[in-house]
Amino acid sequence: MTDPNRQRDIDIPVSTYRLQFNKHFTFADATHIVGYLRRLGISHCYVSPYLKARPGSTHGYDIVDHSELNPEIGSREDFERFIAELQRNGMGLITDIVPNHMAVMGSDNIWWLDVLENGQASCYASFFDIDWCPVKKTLQDKILLPVLGDHYGNILEQRELKLAFDAGQGEFSVYYHQHRFPADPQTYLLILGSQDEQLLNYFAADDPVLLEYQTIDNSFSKLPLCTDKSEEKIEERKRDKEVFKKQLAKLCADSPALVAYIDSRVEKINRVAGEGGELHALLEQQVYRLAYWRVAGDEINYRRFFDINELAGLRIEDEKVFAATHELILSLIAEGRIQGLRIDHADGLYDPVAYYQHLNDKIAAVLNDGAGQPPIYIVAEKIVANYEYLSNNWPIHGTTGYEFANIVNGVFIDSGAEKPLTHCYARFIEYRQDFDELVYQAKRLVMTTSLASELNVLANHLGKIADASSKTRDYTLYALRNALSEVIACFPVYRTYINSYSVSKEDSQYIKWAVDQGKQRSWAADKTVFEFIRQLLLLEHNPVVADGELLRFVMKFQQYTPQVMAKGYEDTALYRYNRLISLNEVGGDPRGFGNSLNTFHHFNQSRLKKWPHTMLCLSTHDTKRSADVRARINVLTEIPQQWQEAVLRWQRLNRFRKTKMNKIVIARNDEYLFYQVLIGTWPLTHLSDAGWGDYQQRIRAYMIKAIREAKQYSSWLNPNEEYEQAVTQFVCRCLDPNVSILFLKDFTGFEKRIRKHGLYNALAQVVLLLTSPGVPDIYQGNECWQFTLVDPDNRRPVDFNKNNRILTEMETDLAKPDLDRPRFIGSLLENIEDGRIKLFVIMQTLGFRHRYAGLFKNGDYLKINVYGARADRLLAFARQDRDNFVVVVVPRLNDFNSGAEDAGTDSWLELPHKAPRRYRELFSQCRVRAEAAEDCLRLFVSEPLQLFPFAILSGVIE
Known part of the structure; x- marks a missing residue:
């Protein structure tokens, strides 16, 4: 019998590899590459969500059913074969789960469809975060559904809304293209027309079918109302409506004449369009209101994932919701299929910390574990500002690593x-x-456009609190909304995490700072409203309002600020400020122009102390540019004068490429972005015509997405076709070898001069990823060169057959007993563009990490000082435990006069005097010896770095 107090050994990954599942990359495809990943040095597959998602989903975050696997990815048998192959290779599985939201609209989410049919009387009404009592009276007890392509009245008149009858199920629905909107069964009497004289054309007055039909009609009308929320009424309605539907379906099955009559009724209702028609009257009686998609920003009354109408927020804090959404995942954990979880969009949850704790408790229960926290490997997708610290009270292993990528x-x-x-x-x-x-x-x-409705809900909540006191009731709703928006616009972090009346020092500081900044910016005549907001957000006592109401407001406020930060900062500001776009990354801050070596060391030491097993990444499915792209663009900081001369020269050369579309040309800011994008993504090898065409298309698509995100000259809400056409034509002409001969010749010459330096940067950061404290993750395909941009560009298929072939050839070469190692790595350096060198660095380093798993899992991190001619161009640190001492050295800030290969000349490392004297370098396999100095050892790195520009030196115990 299992000891309930026993704590399991947590399976901490040595390394992970992110895979993106969709119908083009399935469980079967993943099974096929497991062996390749194991040989690469991966311990755990880390995969995108694979529960049933919307058909055609390319990412899996639009789940419609948490109880099933996504059939487009594979069957349960396919999944089991994937798991079996992982286990056969000694590997584990980390699963990405989505607790914050579900995909709605369409016709495939049974929970959502049930809510549309039954309103608050649905047993799933509490599953979604819906405001049934908005300020707008016409939306009381209704859900606004902004799905229409035009104003409701126009869509109605154009007959794009169609009533349909499913005779097999005995139910009615209204359809708009792929969207299904079930009719409230209580309103079926508006359709069935059981007293219609036309029925006598189909039946005799005493026909038993007619009499039973009239009885069914009457039964539907007596169902409990959609606003009946008592458990008894909900259960009664749920039971009876299905009984009546089955009776109607059976009657239709037995009577073709009845089906013909109902079809005629449906055809008549659809034929008469406009406000005076029966279809409009029917829709007016439903628990939903169909609306033009553009009204969503102002009036939508269900919480969304950011501003995506098709993703509705879940109330995961409700135990019923948690159980329903986690049942399958928990069973897979209990069966040993899953060894870790990645929690998507942690900041969107009502109470993230409580969610993690509850999740841990449930996992511990299914594993029959004791009080171990957490019982399996868990990381949360969380963006941490460079002045913010992840609280130690979070029962997880860390984040998904955006902060590491930026540091x-x-x-x-x-x-x-x-x-x-x-x-x-x-x-x-x-x-x-x-x-x-x-x-x-x-x-x-974004608060006045796409996220205005959520702000309205918060402001209305704030208004009710203000109205409860004689001291604050004079604050108008307008004043409260404006002050609230000022505070949120100035909020310095994604969110605070207040879930009780104990406010942390950090959360208090963020709130006070935001309120002070908002107050300074405000033009309000009465600024005392800011003090009122400060008191509420800090949960300071208010004798009039119930304490629970204050806390609920604060926690809803905390769900809103991340949306504004994400849409305003990440998806707007970072697309407008193009000074150096390699800094414009998820979790990044363009104001922080570079990091010192001491900053990097302090960051690693702090992480090792507080979050030793957090995930590390360089590229993900969400990054705006792959790490290899950023590495190439970073070279521009080393040659600012040359860059300025070049980019101004290109501007002059391309001035005639700017087609004037009604006097509209590409904006200078977008043109500046374009040249940096080319620097980061320019192909390393000659492309075929088809390959060149694909590259041009990728850049065009990216530029359109970038200008829409920037929301200056075009946007997703209001696309400016003329401006987008001007940008597209500019890009096409600049990249046309027959049109832009001078520009392309000049550009390619410049890019060629800085190329190797960018690739060295890319390799150096990979070495840091694989040797720093934490669990390194490799995003699919990034074991070779990947010069990709924001999604969907970074989710394109990976040629695993090609990568596997390269790995096999490399393994064969390295296994040769007579291998000339210097010549082999010299060949990799000489042919750096083909990408084999990156695969070599990764396979060698991950193999080393596996051999010294204990060192990298629990070993110390030591800053190593570098001295000599190029000391500031080398980054060095050591990993140490009782039995091992490993030194890592990489070049940075390439010397354009000497070349990156010479970065180690006349430079040495200062090692502790108790460190080993002799070392073997991993890549070149050369041996070096440290020399004794006064209070330390001195290790010259010129020899290993001349053979290979990166070094991992393992101490040899004498």
Whole structure:
């Protein structure tokens, strides 16, 4: 019998590999590459959601059924074969789960359809975060469904809404293209027309079918109302409506004449369009109101995933919702199919910390574990600002690693170039941008457009609290809404995590800062409203309002600020500020221009102390540019003057490529973005005509997405076709070898000169990823060069057959007993563009990490000082435990005069005097010896770094 107090050994991954499932990459495809991943050095497959999603989903985050696997990805048998192959290779599975939201609309989410049919009397009404009592009276007890392509009245008149009868199920629905809207069974009497004289054309007055039909009609009308929320009434309605539907279906099955009559009724209802028609009257009686999609930003009354109408927020804090959405996942954990979880969009939850704790408790229960926290490997998708710390009270292993990606990226940026690149940017676009002001305005923009309805809900809630006290009831709804928007626009982090009346020091500081900043920016005549908001957000005592009401407001506020930050900062500001786009990353901050070596070391030491097993990443399915793209763009910081000369020259060369579409040409800011995108993505090898066409299409698609996200000249809400056409034609002409001969010749010459330096940056950051404290993750395909942009570009298929072939050839070469190692790695360096060198670095380093798994899992991290001619161009640290001492050295900030290969010349490392004297370098296999100095050992790195520009030196115990 299992000891209930025993704590399991947590399966901490050595390394993970992210796979994106969809109908083009299935369980069977993943099974086929498991062996390849194991040989690469991966311990756990880390996969995108695979529960049943909307048909055609490319990502799996639009789940419609938590109780089934996605049939487009494979059957349960396919899944079991995948699991069996993982286990046969000694590997585990980390699953991405989506607790925050579900896909709605369409016709495939049975929970949502049940709510549309039964309103608050649905047993699933509490599953979704719906405001049934909005301020707008016409929406009381209704759900606004903004799905129509035009105004409701126009759609109605154009007969695009169609009533339909399912005789087999005995039910009615209204359809709009792929969307199904069930009719409230209580309103069937408006359709059935049991007293209609036309029935006598189909039946005799005493026909038993007619009499039973009239009885059914009457039965539907007596169902409990959609607003009846008592458990007794909900159960009664649920039971009786299905009984009556089955009676109607049976009657139809036995009577073709009845089906013909009902079909005639449906045809008549559909034929008469407009406000005076029966269809409009029927829709007016439903628990939903169909609306033009553009009204969503102002009036939608269900919580969404950001501003996506088709993704509705779940009330996962409700135990019934938690149980229904996690049952299958928990069973897979209990069966040993899953060894870890990634929690998507943690900041969207009502109470993230409580959710993690509840999840841990449930997992511990199914595993029959004791009090181990957490019982399996768990990471949360969470963006942490560079001045923010993840609270230690979160019962998880860490985040998915955005903060690591940004701290590493900064190491390869020359901070001394900030001033000249800022000048270059301002000169090119002909104005100066203040990023703080830009962020503020971007957040205000999304709060007045796509996220206005959520702000209205918060403001109305705030208004009710204010009205409860004689001291605050004079604050108008307008004043409260404006003050609230100012505070949110100034909020410095994604959210706070207040879930009780104990407010942390950090949360208090963020709130006070935001309120103070909002107050300073406000033009309000009465600024005391800001003090009122501050008191509420800090849960300071209010004798009039119930304490629970204050806490509920604060927790709803905390669900809103991440949406504004994500849409305003990430998806607007970062697309407007193009000074150096390698800094414009998820979790990044363009104001932080580069990181010092000490910053990197402090970050690693802190992470090892607080979150030793957090995930590390460089690229993900959500990053705006792959790590390899960022690495190439970072080189521009090392040559700011050359970059300025080049980009201004290209602007002159391409001035005639700017087609004037009604006097509209590509904006200078977008043109500046375009040139950086080319630097980061330019193909390393000659492309065929088809390959070149694909590259052009990728850049065109990216530029359109970027300008829509920026929301200056076009947007997703209001696409500006003329501007987008002008941008598209500019891109096409610049990339047409027959049109832009001079530009392409000049550009390719510039890119070729800096290419190797960018690739060295990319390799160096991979070495840091695989040796730093934490669990390194490789995003699919990134074991070779990947110069991809934001999704969907970064979710394109990976040629695993090609990568496997390269790995096999490399394994064969390395296994040769007579291998000339220096010549082999020299060949990799000489042919750096083919990508084999990156695969070599990864397979060698991950193999090393597996051999020294204990060291990398629990070993210390030591900053290593570098001295000599190029000390500031080398980053070095050591990993140490009782039995092992490993030194990692990578180059940074390439010396354009000497070349990256010479980065180690005349430089040495200062090692602890108790460190080993002799070392073997992993990549080149050369041996070096440290020399004794006064209070340390001195290890010259010129020899290993001349053979290979990166070094992992393992101490040899004498």
